[in-house]
Amino acid sequence: MAEVTETQLPGVGVRHEFATSTGERVAVLSHRTGRREIAVYERSDPDACTTVLHLSVDDSRTLSELLGGNPISETVASIQRLEGVAIDWIRVRRDARQAGTTIGDGRLRTRTGATVVAVVRGNETLAAPGPEVGIESEDLVVAVGTSDGLQQLRELLEA
Amino acid sequence: MTLIVGATSNDAALAFIEIGAVVLALSILARIAARLGITAIPLYLLAGLAVGNGGIAPLDVSSDFIHLAGEIGVLLLLLTLGLEYSAAELRQGLRTGVRPGVVDAVANFTPGFAIGMVLGWAPVTAVLLGGVCWVSSSGVASKLLSDLDRLGNKETPGVLNLLVIEDLAMAVYLPVVGALIVGSGASKTIATVALALAAVGVILVVALRWGDRLSALLSPASDEALLLSIFGLTLLVGGLAQQVQVSAAIGAFLVGLALSGSVQARASTVIGPLRDLFAATFFLVFSFSIHPGDLPDVLIPALLLAVVGIAGKLLAGWVAARPVTSGTRGRVRAGTALIARGEFSIVIAALGAKTTDGAHLGALAAAYVLITAIVGPFAAKYADRLTTLLPGGGGR
Numbered sequence: 001m002a003e004v005t006e007t008q009l010p011g012v013g014v015r016h017e018f019a020t021s022t023g024e025r026v027a028v029l030s031h032r033t034g035r036r037e038i039a040v041y042e043r044s045d046p047d048a049c050t051t052v053l054h055l056s057v058d059d060s061r062t063l064s065e066l067l068g069g070n071p072i073s074e075t076v077a078s079i080q081r082l083e084g085v086a087i088d089w090i091r092v093r094r095d096a097r098q099a100g101t102t103i104g105d106g107r108l109r110t111r112t113g114a115t116v117v118a119v120v121r122g123n124e125t126l127a128a129p130g131p132e133v134g135i136e137s138e139d140l141v142v143a144v145g146t147s148d149g150l151q152q153l154r155e156l157l158e159a
Numbered sequence: 160m161t162l163i164v165g166a167t168s169n170d171a172a173l174a175f176i177e178i179g180a181v182v183l184a185l186s187i188l189a190r191i192a193a194r195l196g197i198t199a200i201p202l203y204l205l206a207g208l209a210v211g212n213g214g215i216a217p218l219d220v221s222s223d224f225i226h227l228a229g230e231i232g233v234l235l236l237l238l239t240l241g242l243e244y245s246a247a248e249l250r251q252g253l254r255t256g257v258r259p260g261v262v263d264a265v266a267n268f269t270p271g272f273a274i275g276m277v278l279g280w281a282p283v284t285a286v287l288l289g290g291v292c293w294v295s296s297s298g299v300a301s302k303l304l305s306d307l308d309r310l311g312n313k314e315t316p317g318v319l320n321l322l323v324i325e326d327l328a329m330a331v332y333l334p335v336v337g338a339l340i341v342g343s344g345a346s347k348t349i350a351t352v353a354l355a356l357a358a359v360g361v362i363l364v365v366a367l368r369w370g371d372r373l374s375a376l377l378s379p380a381s382d383e384a385l386l387l388s389i390f391g392l393t394l395l396v397g398g399l400a401q402q403v404q405v406s407a408a409i410g411a412f413l414v415g416l417a418l419s420g421s422v423q424a425r426a427s428t429v430i431g432p433l434r435d436l437f438a439a440t441f442f443l444v445f446s447f448s449i450h451p452g453d454l455p456d457v458l459i460p461a462l463l464l465a466v467v468g469i470a471g472k473l474l475a476g477w478v479a480a481r482p483v484t485s486g487t488r489g490r491v492r493a494g495t496a497l498i499a500r501g502e503f504s505i506v507i508a509a510l511g512a513k514t515t516d517g518a519h520l521g522a523l524a525a526a527y528v529l530i531t532a533i534v535g536p537f538a539a540k541y542a543d544r545l546t547t548l549l550p551g552g553g554g555r
Contacts, residue, residue, distance in 0.1 A: 010248035010319045011301060012310055027311040032424060039311035045543075047313035047489030 003140075004089050017041075036060040087117075088150040090141045093158045099139075104131025112152040114145025177221040185439045196306065197536050198299045200442055200501050201529045207446025208454075208525070225440060232441030233509065234397045234411040235434040236502055238389070241330075241415020242427050243297060244323050246367045249416075252323030256479070259317070260324035263475035268293040270467040274460050280516040283339045287511040290332055291524045292468050296501025297322045299532060303496050303539045314480035314489040318496050321479040329503060330416060334359050336507070337406040340514055355405050359413065366417040374422035385422070386429040389414075406510055438502070445509050446525055453522035461526035468531060469538070472497040488546045495542040499535030500528050 002018040009015055009029070017027040027049060029037040034057040039049040055063060092099055098106050103116055119126045119133060120140040126133055135141065135157070143153055185199075188206055192199035244252070271292030275285025300322060304310050334355030342348030365373070377388060393411045400410025418426055476494025484490055508524030511517050538545065 007316050008248065008251055009310065009316055010252060010323045011243050011297070012305075012319065015311060015316075017311075029310050037308075037311065039308070041311075045486060045488050047484045047486055048309075048492075048543075049311040051308040051311065 003091060006087070034060075085144060086147045086150055087142065087144050088114075088154065090143060090150075090154050090157050092135055092137050092139045092141060094137045096137060096157055097159055098135055098157055099137035100134070102132055102134045103129060106135070106156070108153060108156065112145065112156065113149035114143045114153045116141055116143045118142040174221040174224065178224065181221075181225065181440075181443070182436070185443065189439070196540075198296065198302070198499065198501055198532055199439070200296075200505070201532045203439055203442035204446040204505075204525050204529060207443045208449060208451055210447075226444055228437055229441040229444030230407075231394070232434075232437035232439070232444075233408045233506055234393050235390075235430060236438045236441065237408045237412035237506065238393045238415040239427060239430060239434050240297065240326065240502065241412045242418060242423055242430075243415075244326060245423055246419040248323055249327060250367060252320050252327065256320040256324040259321050259475060259479035260328065262478045263321060263325065263471075264293060264328060266471035266474050267468060270464060270471065274464055275520075278460065278516075278519070280519070281514060283336070283342075284511055284514045284516045284520050286336055286339065287507055287514070287520055288523065290336060290507040291500070291504040291520070291527060292464055292471075294325050294329060294500065294503040294507075295322065295472065295497040296499045296503065296532065296535075297326065299499035299501050299535060300496045303499075303536055307539060309492065309496070312489060312492065313484045314476075314493040317479035317481075317483050318476065318493045321475060321497065325503075330359050330363065330412065331356065333409045333412060333507075333510075334405055337409055337510065338404070340511060341404045351404060354403075355409075358405065362413045362417055366419060373417060374419055377418070378422045378425075382425070382429050385425060386433070389418075389426050389430055390433065408506055408510065441509075442505060445505055445521070448512060448518075449522045449525055450518060453519055454526065457519060457523040457526055461523050461530060464523075464527055465530040465534070468500070468527070469498050469534065487549065488543055491546045491549070492539070492542040495535070495539040495545065497535075498538055499532045501532055504528050 002020070004016050004018045007015045007017070013029065013031040013033075015027050015029050017025060019025050025041040025046070027037075027039045027041070029039065031037075036053075036055040036057075036059075037051050038053040038055070039051045041047075041049045053059075053063075098108075103109075109115055116129060117127070118141075119129050119135065120142065121136060121138075141153075141157060143150060145153065184206065185203065188202040189199045192202050268289040270289075272285050272289035275288040276282070278285075280288070300318060304312075304315055304318065309315055335352050338351035338355045339348060342351055377385060380388060393414050396414050397407035397410040400413075401407040473491065473494030476492075476497050477490040480490040480493035484493075504524055505528060508521050511520050514520070
């Protein structure tokens with residue numbers, strides 16, 4: 001899973017963006033109203049984008065179903081409506097000390113307050129992992145917590 | 160007042176006819192504005208100028224009602240401006256947007272203030288003119304970004320954060336000028352300013368810390384009950400604020416800021432249509448009070464300020480977008496989205512209507528908003544072409 005950057009758009013909603021494997025950069029805009037937009041950034045002007053699709057709440061559900069709906073995205077959408085709760089995608093560094101241990105061994109939640117909601121390894125997604133699930137280098141860890149807690153977790157997984 | 164339903168009162172019938180005609184006229188203007196892709200505010204102002212002050216359609220019976228509706232319009236307008244951003248967004252704005260906010264304030268407030276002083280106006284009125292020139296229309300900006308499909312653009316968070324900062328700055332600016340307007344004697348003015356600032360401080364802290372609880376109190380209500388309680392709360396707080404010499408408009412703005420969470424979103428939805436109706440009346444009533452004879456006098460300063468104001472917003476947009484963009488085009492686009500001034504500017508001018516030179520301020524503000532609100536959307540639309548005109552332009 002590619003790294004997803006999240007940007008708050010005050011008064012509008014939130015924007016998630018990532019680069020596709022072919023190098024195209026894509027943004028998904030989630031309006032507060034539930035409306036979504038899918039936009040693709042232009043190569044000539046990387047700051048500008050062309051909106052490809054305007055989606056109603058229903059449309060986005062249909063589209064995500066067709067694309068093989070993922071439990072994570074559902075979680076993300078519901079979490080973003082809570083104030084003070086953030087979600088982050090953290091790539092475990094190749095030489096990270098946590099790599100090779102389990103979530104329980106690392107006492108990640110105790111130390112950071114952040115909860116790992118999924119571990120993505122290659123094409124495989126381990127949703128809602130228990131403490132026995134291991135963390136390997138290069139895994140993508142999806143975690144929920146306060147922004148401070150997530151920062152601490154990021155430091156742990158990237159150290 | 161007796162109930163008019165089923166009554167034979169002639170006055171009521173006349174009032175209905177007048178109000179109906181006015182609102183229908185406004186609806187036509189709103190349609191034209193939507194067709195042109197601009198905000199309806201300049202058209203409302205033009206309409207008010209055309210028919211106001213003994214113009215073609217003097218209102219007799221409904222005059223009082225229209226004026227009261229206009230007053231309610233300001234309150235609802237400021238309530239929704241306060242409602243626009245959640246507590247989290249305000250906090251985020253404070254973290255990231257202070258630097259561009261300062262550039263924006265300096266570049267856009269100063270020219271207005273200076274011109275006011277040059278014109279020989281009272282210092283308070285000059286401060287108000289500074290405010291008129293300062294604040295972008297968040298309504299126009301967010302509509303432009305969404306209509307032009309630029310919400311995904313890299314510069315957009317910079318633009319929106321700047322609007323948040325302006326909103327917060329208004330929370331301080333409005334009470335201060337409110338106090339300055341009332342102020343009689345230095346010590347009393349300082350006391351009023353201090354009182355106003357303290358009130359704002361308390362409300363902001365309450366909103367940022369415990370906004371959730373206030374919202375929780377209101378949130379179980381049905382839409383109907385929510386509409387009534389927010390409308391009532393706004394008028395009540397506004398009235399009380401007016402009683403203690405803080406403008407009612409400011410009270411309403413603070414009510415909007417204090418509401419957050421899920422109630423905030425619902426409140427904007429339920430109050431929106433009511434706001435549109437009353438705010439349109441406000442713009443109309445505001446321009447009723449402008450003497451068309453004052454306009455030629457203010458035309459030159461208005462044009463001058465508009466040119467400087469456009470440059471000022473281009474600069475502010477540039478600074479706001481700089482950290483998040485990689486090229487000049489995005490930074491220019493950011494500035495153009497901010498050019499249009501609108502609702503805040505007119506509210507500020509209306510606050511100063513009773514000051515010395517208030518009449519000139521009103522006329523100047525109307526002309527200024529007219530120019531910038533028309534230029535802004537076009538500049539935003541053709542921003543990328545504008546960039547090619549820049550020195551060394553055409554690049555990214």
